[in-house]
Amino acid sequence: xxxxxxxxxxxxxxHGDLSNALVRAAIDLISSENSExxxxxxxxxxxxxxxxxxxxxxxxxxxxxxxxxxxGYGELLATLQHALATLPAGKxxxxxxxxxxxxxxxxxxxxxxxxxxxxxxxxxxRMNEDGRFPALEGAALKAYELLQSELDAGVxxxxxxxxxxxxxxxxxxxxxxxxxxxxxxxxxxxxxxxVEPYVRQIVGPFIAGL
Amino acid sequence: xxxxxxxxxxxxxxHGDLSNALVRAAIDLISSENSExxxxxxxxxxxxxxxxxxxxxxxxxxxxxxxxxxxGYGELLATLQHALATLPAGKxxxxxxxxxxxxxxxxxxxxxxxxxxxxxxxxxxRMNEDGRFPALEGAALKAYELLQSELDAGVxxxxxxxxxxxxxxxxxxxxxxxxxxxxxxxxxxxxxxxVEPYVRQIVGPFIAGL
DNA sequence: ACCTGAACACCGTTCAAGT
DNA sequence: ACCTGAACACCGTTCAAGT
Numbered sequence: 001x002x003x004x005x006x007x008x009x010x011x012x013x014x015h016g017d018l019s020n021a022l023v024r025a026a027i028d029l030i031s032s033e034n035s036e037x038x039x040x041x042x043x044x045x046x047x048x049x050x051x052x053x054x055x056x057x058x059x060x061x062x063x064x065x066x067x068x069x070x071x072g073y074g075e076l077l078a079t080l081q082h083a084l085a086t087l088p089a090g091k092x093x094x095x096x097x098x099x100x101x102x103x104x105x106x107x108x109x110x111x112x113x114x115x116x117x118x119x120x121x122x123x124x125x126r127m128n129e130d131g132r133f134p135a136l137e138g139a140a141l142k143a144y145e146l147l148q149s150e151l152d153a154g155v156x157x158x159x160x161x162x163x164x165x166x167x168x169x170x171x172x173x174x175x176x177x178x179x180x181x182x183x184x185x186x187x188x189x190x191x192x193x194x195v196e197p198y199v200r201q202i203v204g205p206f207i208a209g210l
Numbered sequence: 211x212x213x214x215x216x217x218x219x220x221x222x223x224x225h226g227d228l229s230n231a232l233v234r235a236a237i238d239l240i241s242s243e244n245s246e247x248x249x250x251x252x253x254x255x256x257x258x259x260x261x262x263x264x265x266x267x268x269x270x271x272x273x274x275x276x277x278x279x280x281x282g283y284g285e286l287l288a289t290l291q292h293a294l295a296t297l298p299a300g301k302x303x304x305x306x307x308x309x310x311x312x313x314x315x316x317x318x319x320x321x322x323x324x325x326x327x328x329x330x331x332x333x334x335x336r337m338n339e340d341g342r343f344p345a346l347e348g349a350a351l352k353a354y355e356l357l358q359s360e361l362d363a364g365v366x367x368x369x370x371x372x373x374x375x376x377x378x379x380x381x382x383x384x385x386x387x388x389x390x391x392x393x394x395x396x397x398x399x400x401x402x403x404x405v406e407p408y409v410r411q412i413v414g415p416f417i418a419g420l
Numbered sequence: 421a422c423c424t425g426a427a428c429a430c431c432g433t434t435c436a437a438g439t
Numbered sequence: 440a441c442c443t444g445a446a447c448a449c450c451g452t453t454c455a456a457g458t
Contacts, residue, residue, distance in 0.1 A: 421458100422457105422458085423456105423457085423458080424455105424456080424457070424458100425454105425455090425456080425457095426454090426455090426456100427452105427453085427454085427455105428451105428452085428453080428454100429450100429451095429452090429453105430449105430450075430451085430452105431448100431449075431450065431451105432447105432448095432449085432450105433446105433447085433448090433449105434446085434447080434448105435444105435445095435446085435447100436443105436444090436445090436446105437442105437443080437444080437445100438441105438442085438443070438444095439440100439441085439442085439443100
């Protein structure tokens with residue numbers, strides 16, 4: 001049974017598909033409740049190839065994790081964009097920029113709650129310290145730029161004070177990332193259901209100070 | 211040479227000293243530039259005992275790491291207290307509470323910069339998720355209470371708005387922890403020298419919103 | 421009571437080989 | 440070009456034994 005499955009699968013890895021299959025398997029692995037850690041050997045087992053085959057497509061485990069993280073940043077960006085798009089507000093609403101920042105914060109923390117293992121890899125030490133993976137840097141930058149353009153908009157309408165943009169973005173990101181991190185290690189105890197009201201209160205002082 | 215050293219040391223582990231020696235060795239290990247990871251085997255090697263001896267004092271690797279983390283929370287608390295004690299201000303200074311919160315933020319991030327590996331263990335996943343280690347919870351709580359009493363003081367003088375205290379503390383903690391984390395994984399690039407001015411700008415909006 | 425030795429089931433990675 | 444097998448140097452942990 002298992003052998004047949006592996007054989008069938010393997011036939012499709014002759015056209016550069018293995019690379020994607022490995023990344024998908026790795027994401028599946030950490031998305032399932034029971035398994036938290038990505039190992040090179042477990043991922044290749046799931047795909048049905050010898051673990052050495054991975055090295056044909058990724059120079060090491062860290063490279064594979066970087067691909068997973070890159071995909072994660074893409075998902076995060078989509079989540080944030082979706083949160084803005086579905087915001088009920090129209091124009092002329094008072095404090096629109098503040099409400100948009102709030103929606104971003106809620107969506108950000110929600111993402112970390114929904115994909116904890118993925119989030120941890122994205123912000124883990126392995127691939128972030130050196131700028132080894134340009135595609136990863138690019139994906140992270142896009143999320144950064146989304147935050148920046150929102151803050152820009154708030155400053156443009158005069159709703160936010162005109163402070164150095166970089167510090168505003170990093171401040172907001174630090175706040176949401178810090179909250180998500182503390183919640184994931186359960187230093188802050190919080191059920192998924194209460195993310196929305198809680199985040200609102202947490203970011204309250206920050207947004208009020210913009 | 212190495213054998214003599216190990217022998218000499220070992221003679222003192224008959225009175226419950228091994229436990230402390232292991233924790234100290236683990237902290238030494240992560241404090242030295244070259245080594246980032248604590249392994250049970252490396253720690254026991256440094257102390258000069260068989261790696262199995264560790265299990266006499268710690269039920270597993272995680273327990274040893276929890277002891278390291280607990281010590282870290284103690285150091286962090288001392289760092290924060292010291293920052294408040296050496297703050298040049300006297301009474302009657304305007305915005306005293308804000309300046310004290312700022313000093314705490316700077317000291318907090320500075321600690322993470324100075325002891326990165328230690329900080330990572332303190333906020334790592336291994337021992338925080340379940341409340342397995344009451345001593346660790348207690349040490350973390352003391353740091354929490356320091357922040358809370360500062361915010362209380364600010365509210366008492368009317369300098370800060372009277373919001374739910376828990377949200378204020380978690381907000382401040384999220385902000386400083388998030389900034390420290392992002393800096394440690396180099397998503398925020400920052401030299402140790404610039405921690406002070408940078409943190410001041412980052413926490414600016416938050417403190418202004420208190 | 422406290423420590424050790426050998427063994428087990430895992431890792432990531434290297435070298436040399438198979439098709 | 441793409442994948443495999445055997446081997447290496449590491450892990451944490453268990454079992455049974457030494458003093």
